[in-house]
Amino acid sequence: MTTLAEALRSAIWAQVLAPEELARVQSETIEREIPAGGYACREGEPVNHWIGVIEGLVKLSVVSAEGKAATLAGVPTGGWFGEGSLLRTEPRRYDAVALRDSRIAFMPRATFTRLLDTNIGFNRFLLNQLNERLGQFIGMVAHERLLDPDARVARSLADLFNTFLYPGVTEKLTISQEEIGYLSGVSRQRVNQALRALEDAGLLRTEYGGVTVLDPAALRSYGA
DNA sequence: TCATTAAATTGTT
């Protein structure tokens, strides 16, 4: 099992840190275990940390006034989120639910702010991350009308496969069909059906406990 | 190494 220190050292944004700075970040960042179904953070809470997934899978979601839930993104091992709320100094705008037992890193606001103020490379990373996220959301909005479950499943998987945001994610995604269902807002049965359609189309291969992505680009544009 | 069992995941209705 990777330790918190190891996970921080291998994070993409940590590659631009000097050894002393990395050590300082490691000493200031804490880890918490979140059981499946638990919250890493909740909407409306004051934002005091930048949050990273050391190990596991987290779903970012909002609930509308009518109580309808919408998934914004899935964050797998190696992903970090919450920089938007930190930058704007506003309450958390979404829930982060662990879809499986997960180990979550919490970097204090002061640490995050220091990196932002002192490290150009860290700023460049954040710019890229925000840009990738924006691209995801644009794609989401553009395809919102197409409620075709096959396409939704395809998009969820393609987003998870984002190699910049989640460098640890390889073509073999370790994710159950049930978890895909939570991310894409589709029943597990329908996920099963969609996966077979996508497999028939040659975009991926289903396996026990996961799927292997064969054609990421086609997956992203499926149904468009 | 092999057999047994429990747990997780998948396939189907």
Next chain:
DNA sequence: AACAATTTAATGA
């Protein structure tokens, strides 16, 4: 939602 089938992981002979 429920059920059966399949795969994996863990256990002990």
